[in-house]
Amino acid sequence: MTLPSWLRTLATFLFILSTNLTTTNADADFLDVRTSLNNDRSGKGGDPKDKYFHESTFHPHYDGRFAQQEVDKEERLPHLTALMQTFLSTMTDIGAETWIMHGTLLGWWWNQKILPWDSDIDVQVSESTISFLAKYYNMTEFHYLLPGVKKGRTYLLEVNPHYIIRDQRDNLNVIDARWIDTENGLFIDISTMRPDEARRKEGIEGALMVKDKHLYLERDIFPLRDSYFEGIHVKIPFEYSSLLAEEYGQKALTTTVFEHHKFNDTSKIWEPQTGIIDNRKRPAKLKPAKPP
Amino acid sequence: MGNTSPEPGPVSTPTQANAWLSGGRNPLIEKCTNEWQNSPQYHEATSFESNKTAFDAVTNTLKRICAMTKAPKFQRLVFVSIFATVVAIFYWQYFLSNYVAEEKEAWDTLNSEFGRNRGNVYGQNKRVQFPGMTQLSTLDAKYLPRTSRASLDSASKHRRLIFIGDIHGCMDELQALLAKVEYNQDQDHIVALGDMINKGPKSREVVEFLMEHGASAVRGNHDDRILLVAKTLTSTSLTAQAEAQEETNSGVETKAARKTRQERGVARSFSQKQLDWLNACPVILRIGDLGPLGEVVAVHGGLVPGIKLQDQDPMSVMNMRVIDLKTHMPSQQHAHEGSVPWAQFWNKYEKLIPAQRTFFGFVKPKPAIKHTTVVYGHDSKRGLQIDTYTKGLDTGCVNGTKLTAWVVGDMAKEEIVQVQCKEQRS
Numbered sequence: 001m002t003l004p005s006w007l008r009t010l011a012t013f014l015f016i017l018s019t020n021l022t023t024t025n026a027d028a029d030f031l032d033v034r035t036s037l038n039n040d041r042s043g044k045g046g047d048p049k050d051k052y053f054h055e056s057t058f059h060p061h062y063d064g065r066f067a068q069q070e071v072d073k074e075e076r077l078p079h080l081t082a083l084m085q086t087f088l089s090t091m092t093d094i095g096a097e098t099w100i101m102h103g104t105l106l107g108w109w110w111n112q113k114i115l116p117w118d119s120d121i122d123v124q125v126s127e128s129t130i131s132f133l134a135k136y137y138n139m140t141e142f143h144y145l146l147p148g149v150k151k152g153r154t155y156l157l158e159v160n161p162h163y164i165i166r167d168q169r170d171n172l173n174v175i176d177a178r179w180i181d182t183e184n185g186l187f188i189d190i191s192t193m194r195p196d197e198a199r200r201k202e203g204i205e206g207a208l209m210v211k212d213k214h215l216y217l218e219r220d221i222f223p224l225r226d227s228y229f230e231g232i233h234v235k236i237p238f239e240y241s242s243l244l245a246e247e248y249g250q251k252a253l254t255t256t257v258f259e260h261h262k263f264n265d266t267s268k269i270w271e272p273q274t275g276i277i278d279n280r281k282r283p284a285k286l287k288p289a290k291p292p
Numbered sequence: 293m294g295n296t297s298p299e300p301g302p303v304s305t306p307t308q309a310n311a312w313l314s315g316g317r318n319p320l321i322e323k324c325t326n327e328w329q330n331s332p333q334y335h336e337a338t339s340f341e342s343n344k345t346a347f348d349a350v351t352n353t354l355k356r357i358c359a360m361t362k363a364p365k366f367q368r369l370v371f372v373s374i375f376a377t378v379v380a381i382f383y384w385q386y387f388l389s390n391y392v393a394e395e396k397e398a399w400d401t402l403n404s405e406f407g408r409n410r411g412n413v414y415g416q417n418k419r420v421q422f423p424g425m426t427q428l429s430t431l432d433a434k435y436l437p438r439t440s441r442a443s444l445d446s447a448s449k450h451r452r453l454i455f456i457g458d459i460h461g462c463m464d465e466l467q468a469l470l471a472k473v474e475y476n477q478d479q480d481h482i483v484a485l486g487d488m489i490n491k492g493p494k495s496r497e498v499v500e501f502l503m504e505h506g507a508s509a510v511r512g513n514h515d516d517r518i519l520l521v522a523k524t525l526t527s528t529s530l531t532a533q534a535e536a537q538e539e540t541n542s543g544v545e546t547k548a549a550r551k552t553r554q555e556r557g558v559a560r561s562f563s564q565k566q567l568d569w570l571n572a573c574p575v576i577l578r579i580g581d582l583g584p585l586g587e588v589v590a591v592h593g594g595l596v597p598g599i600k601l602q603d604q605d606p607m608s609v610m611n612m613r614v615i616d617l618k619t620h621m622p623s624q625q626h627a628h629e630g631s632v633p634w635a636q637f638w639n640k641y642e643k644l645i646p647a648q649r650t651f652f653g654f655v656k657p658k659p660a661i662k663h664t665t666v667v668y669g670h671d672s673k674r675g676l677q678i679d680t681y682t683k684g685l686d687t688g689c690v691n692g693t694k695l696t697a698w699v700v701g702d703m704a705k706e707e708i709v710q711v712q713c714k715e716q717r718s
Contacts, residue, residue, distance in 0.1 A: 128533075256416055
């Protein structure tokens, strides 16, 4: 028995409505994704309702669903390196083109490694890539066997459903996707490079923008260059030199002492400056005790 | 005063003369009184002579100075001094300070090569790596013209190197130029200074010609861009495919879109072999020792003094036009606050080497004075720039000016040859 057309239309309408309602309210809750933790440290309670990603209560660069506290200082850099390598590897396998920007690009420029004081990693993707990731790879987990890590580590790719909103005024959802280390809560922020319709209407050709209010031109980003970062193949924006000089100024490309680190000219590594000298008088050396 | 002197008449005896001079009765001197010593005017004029107290001394000095300043000669002196100071200030501000800054910077750069503190200058990073991009190549020595009499006498034929500025696909002009220099494939070797393709009408023909004649070339910024565009055309990434889709869908074409379409057209026109040849062109081509010219190096944009060829940033080498004096940061802009044309700085640096070796040759054994001459293109706005240690050969052929060749023969015999071009920017 075929349904009357009006009933079919109503059913279709209700179906669409229900899916829309559920997708916008869908949230990867702690209970949905928890691994071994018992307490949810995500700042979900304190965040506005429309904000999708929640930073942890103890640190803005940690995901509270997967971590209770920050990792040890010595372990942070290797963890970040693994995070970057696994991300780039996954994106290459998927066929999703991504390129590095901001602090990460500056680290690449200096010695093709993460800057030791950099607290986060910034990558960007195009709109077609983020749609692709949202459609087919949202909430997917990737397990990697890493040297020195027993049983390997699992990484989660989570896409913010607000990625479809182009408006820069949506400042609660500036990050479009995250690559999250489910063992210690560190993550990579993925932003989308979008065509800037407002500026294009003004006549600025090839105007591009990101929701975090950065503005670019197509000719500065594309065509992308191939290079290596932390030993893995990565894409670099076309005019990397001018982009870095514009964003960080000439000082960032010439100063060799920064954030308690010194750039070693021979090894080309940012070495932490040991023993920051203080000018207080040192206590007198203890004389050895006289024998009784 | 009554004067009862006798009528002046002929003088006969001395006593008579004395009598006449003295007015007959008394010497005139007796008529002088010293009343003037008591007059108030005199007291005023000489009051600065009496230095009874310290205060008096000060006031006396001041009064002396005032008297001095009233003198026109002094005033002239002051005026001239002020004028000279003002002129000196202007001269310093607009000419001398820049000159001094450049000299100082070149000197510091030279010293830093011997281990002195480099400070915060550009170029200390680990050079960025792009797979497939050759940073540095050396020209085969068999093409080098002779630099010594002995080798020239024993040689069978003469050799020449023909450096040609940005060709930009202007095949006809290239042929005309080679005809003008009387190009002989057996003796001459062409070195194209980048930007052989794009903008002009016959990019593919130019590359074909250069390949056929075994010419050398360096990588220019346009070559670099076209190579990347060619790579994206064959790429399977989503972004590339989306761009390709956009290209076919575009309705109204903006200037940027037209440029992109033109670039893609040029990229598509090459065969894989031609693209491979273009890709193999190094960023920096070391030519070799050409006697008085020193070590000749060919690049497209320019070089930063004080950094080894291996460590020069490839993008900067292909694009630079000016260099910041303080930080040594190259920029592709035509002019920039605190920057000078990179060639100007390079020449200054090279010219100071002999002096530096003399005064600071604390490295034992003293390194020999070796000059490096850079031959480059890229800056059509500045046109032909022939200096002691830099030769800029981009004369904007594709814009309708000239196509230039710098021909270097045996015994470093130099020649500049140019042909007129017709405007053919597409």
